[in-house]
Every structure is written in C-alpha cells, then in structure tokens.
Amino acid sequence: MHYSVSLIGSGNVAWHLSQALEKAGHQVREIYSRTPGHAERVAEKLYDAQVVTSLDFSESESDVFLLCVSDDAIGRVADELILPDEDAVVCHTSGTQPLDLLAGREHAGVFYPLQTFTSNRRLDLTTVPFCIESTDQHTEQVLVGIAQSISRTVYLVDAQERKMLHVGAVFACNFTNHLLALSRHLLAQEGLEFGLLKPLVRETFEKALEAADPATVQTGPAVREDYQVIHAHLDYLQRTPHWQALYKSITDSIVLLSRRG
C-alpha cells in the first residue's frame, strides 16, 4: 500500500528517507523547515514536494507525518503541529526519545532507522533495520508497511529495547569512532599517518562483524593479560594522563569480560 507522507524537518534523515519513500512508490507531499533553504535542498531531490514553513497541516492530504527533527525539538514541534484529522499517523524518528512526546495523538509511533545519516552520501536503506513502536494497531500496520517498502529488516521494539539498542549503538559506533580519532591523534604526535593503521582497522572490523561474538576474536595485550606490554603502553601515555586513564579502563574491561567468558 502506498501512502502520502509529509516530512517535518530537513536534515540528513529527511534527505535520505524522503528519497527512499518516493523510490518505494509513496508520495512525499510536503517538507517542513523553519529555514526554507534547507527544505528546498531536500525537495529538489523529490518529484513534486512542496516546501512549507508552517506547522499547520490542516489542509494537507498526507496520511503520515514523519518528524525528522533533532531530539530536543520533537516535543515543541509535536505541540505546534496541526494535523488534517484524527486519522493521520504521526511519528518521530528518534532512537532515544519516548513515544509519549506525541501524547494526545490518536495514531502515534516511532519510526527509527538504526543508522547514521550523512547527507549526499549513498546509503543502501534496504539493509538498514527500522525499529517500530506504536500506540495502536492501525499505526503499527502503517509504519511497518512503509518500513517494509524501504527496508528488508523491520523490527517491532518496545521502549526498553529501543533504549538498549541506542546504548549499544553508542558503544559500538560513537565510542569506537572516538577510539579511532584518539588513535589518529596519538600517531600524529609522532608524525605518523593514520593511514598506516587503516588496513589493520578494516581487518579488525571485518573479523568482528563476521564473528558470532566479537569477544571471541579479541586480540591484543589486555586479553592475553600481558602486563609487560600494558605497562610499557601506560608509561608511553604518561604525557597524556587522560588517554592513559582511558587505556587503563578499557584494558580492565577487556580482562573482566574475558575472565567471565
């Protein structure tokens, strides 16, 4: 089934989702932004979407209203949003925010694509897991239908599971990215290029993602409890006590997890 959709917000999530929606046969009617230029950047990739700057959608013919705004704007935007009627489905796309930010709506949901979005970067949305939560069966049916038209991987998750997914994603993505950033800084201190480590990083990640459990392919001095190397590294990091402390925390955590098995 095809739906008419309006997107509230004009960032990277709106940029990617709107194009995927059209490709799947849905009609994107409106793109809202407080800053019309931003909405135009999204709309220009679409067949016939209108740029709007008002949250009054009482005249809109859309069935579904997707809030693709930052977490802290969801509540405010939801409060100002005027829907055409009570049949309209409204959902936000956040991994962390509760469904009850949309309280008072007849048909509310969360439509959370578990991915990081960068504009102008090609992404295969068919492999992106969509996590759906909803107040009622009609909303669930609509959101699951849309998600399945875009992606092969659609999950119904409750609030608790969605929160855990987000915490897990922070560890697996935000934190790992930071460790790569730190590593680049460390190398730069010696005038070494980060590129030197890239083949090793690629192989590490491929192995970790192929393993049923990344713990089983853990290598390095910590899992071997090779304290000679660990102490040499800690000495080396004395110039940067903060990174030394971080090295110690993660090393302890590896030892703990590997002893637990």
Added chain:
Amino acid sequence: MHYSVSLIGSGNVAWHLSQALEKAGHQVREIYSRTPGHAERVAEKLYDAQVVTSLDFSESESDVFLLCVSDDAIGRVADELILPDEDAVVCHTSGTQPLDLLAGREHAGVFYPLQTFTSNRRLDLTTVPFCIESTDQHTEQVLVGIAQSISRTVYLVDAQERKMLHVGAVFACNFTNHLLALSRHLLAQEGLEFGLLKPLVRETFEKALEAADPATVQTGPAVREDYQVIHAHLDYLQRTPHWQALYKSITDSIVLLSRRG
C-alpha cells in the same frame, strides 16, 4: 632480488608470511617449530620447505631468518638460535619488542607487518604496511627489499615510532573490538541480536576511515554534550556498574577531544 628464508615459528604470522614470500619468488627453506605438527601445517602450503625442530641452523643455506614467535619467546629463541654465518640476517616480527632482543647479531632487524593474522583467512598482504627497523644498512636493504616484494607499503620506523604505532593499534583495533563485544552483550541482555547493529557499525567505520580525521565525523550524545541522553544511558547501565564507568570515561574523553578541537 630473491632470498632464501627460514621461518622460526609456525603460528598465523608464519602461515601468512611464508606463502607471501614464495609468491614473491623467495625460497622458504625451513620452518622451525618445537611442535612438528604445527610446522607441517605451514609447510604443506609451501613448495619444498623442510620442517625442523632444532634451532641449530649452522648448515642452513638461508640468507634471512624470520622469528615469527610470540613476544615473550623472542629473547629465548634468539639466544638459542645458531646461524650459518655472520652474513645471515635475523629479525623478529613483533610490534612491541625491542630490536636489542637480537643483540650480538651482526645483521639484525625488525620486520613488523602491521596487521592482525588469523590462519586460513585470506589477507591481501599487498595492502599491509611493513615497518622496518635495522641495525645496519645491509639488513635494511634486505628487509626493505623483501617487504617491497610482498607489500606496496613499506616504512622505516624507529623504536619510538613502532611503539606508538602499536599503542595506536591497540586503541584503534583491540579496544574498538572490545566495544563491539560489550555492545553485543548489552543487546543480548534484552534478547536483541547484535546483527541489528551491524549496518550501523559498517557505515560508522567506512565513514571514519574515509575521513581525514575520524574526530570530524563523530556523532552521538557525547559530542553534542546532550546530558539528558547521557544521563538516561548512565541510569540504564546501573545494573552493570563497570560498563557504566566505561561509558562515562569514554564520554568524558569525547567531550574533551571535541572541546580541544
């Protein structure tokens, strides 16, 4: 120029290097292991390598002796090793151990492939950086020659740089792998599959490796200093205080790095 090479050790590094050496036209003459079965596993992939169980290589016709043994065995093996003559080049393949473990040899070096090796897993060694350190010009010439016949990326590094590369690799690879393992455990607590996060992990790493500096593509609550989300996550992790502490350490480190710019 092609060399005759003997490998001391029969683990994953020996398994990969020996095949790459033959492919590049060098002759692998001997594979040493205390456990002949292990050496046979390596030798069976080779044209005509002999399995040996003695470190007396006085009759060997090899020019180069590559120690592919664990870090803590290098010193002992180097002490027992009898080379055919003083022209022979001997080197170890460790990222962390000092060159002077081979003290007393005329031509000694480090031949460090900056990669993680798993046996039976295909690896494109041409993209693996080889880091060379040596006591003298002859050794440097031999080791650089061999490295360049295997890989497109060969670096001369001093002891300090090699140590930093290893510390950087621990952050970028061992520690990131651990974070993936933790993330899997977190999801498992809610009965969620780690596979759900894999598309996000892949995209995160591709972005980080394409960026000149992974710090510039950092996302998540820490870099936004979104303490509402951070505190919700810390609350969530109360059941596992160790992971909560780790979450806090890495979050602090992200904030610090992003404020520094």
